[in-house]
Amino acid sequence: MFDGRDLHEAERWIDEWRCAIDERADRARTLSVRLAQLAETARSPDGLVTVTVGAGGDMTALDIGEGIRRRPAGDTAREIMATLRAARSRLLTAVTAVTQETVGADSATGRAVIETYAAGVNRTD
Template identity: 35%
Template structure:
């Protein structure tokens, strides 16, 4: 079907110069698009987001990948218990990471405009999932702390029962023997 003026493959076959011109336009458009994506990637890689704890004791800087690139403590850290300081560092890091999605969205908007909306949505949704807003309440049902193991009932004589060893995972290494020495490694053990 090569109807007149349809702009189909038949028209291109009858005018090879037009086919070459269209292919050159397509290639040039693709090259411009690749340049915009490369510029967006370079700008994204340069992003640095910094957050500080409310009292200024901790300052954390992260890159667009969420990795900490700088961590600064004030002299006040000497008076803070280590557990509290650890919580403060993690909370501050999460606040810095929470800004990643917005910053990457701005870069994409500047460099790509409205191009590839689906790609942008997938990327930004992925970032939102990895770096959620720390101020949003978490689901109460999302309790990831493990339950403590049930106590093992004692055997007669007061000794605790030792559960039988679990079978090795499929394709995994065989379980270690109760002495801590694997018979295959025994000859290689210098002690």
């Protein structure tokens, strides 16, 4: 059976375990809040197309300069898509940084978050 010393040691171990779980949960909540606030913007090399993506990688804003009118529609569409990909790439960089700061990019949680965002960045719309 347990003597008083063993019981005290078990209680201390449980308290440490509980604290570690609470700390991980706090870091995960912080990560979630910070990820939800992310948005990134990219501009085409000629400055005529600006795309902003929200935390999920979806386009939230598209600004097109007047100079775009002189281009064929297909060129404009390709420029928009390239700029969208650039904004999503910036988002992935921001996600990686926030993940590293909160839960660690090498933790199981960190790897899962980054892999999920990477899949979203690489999707084709």
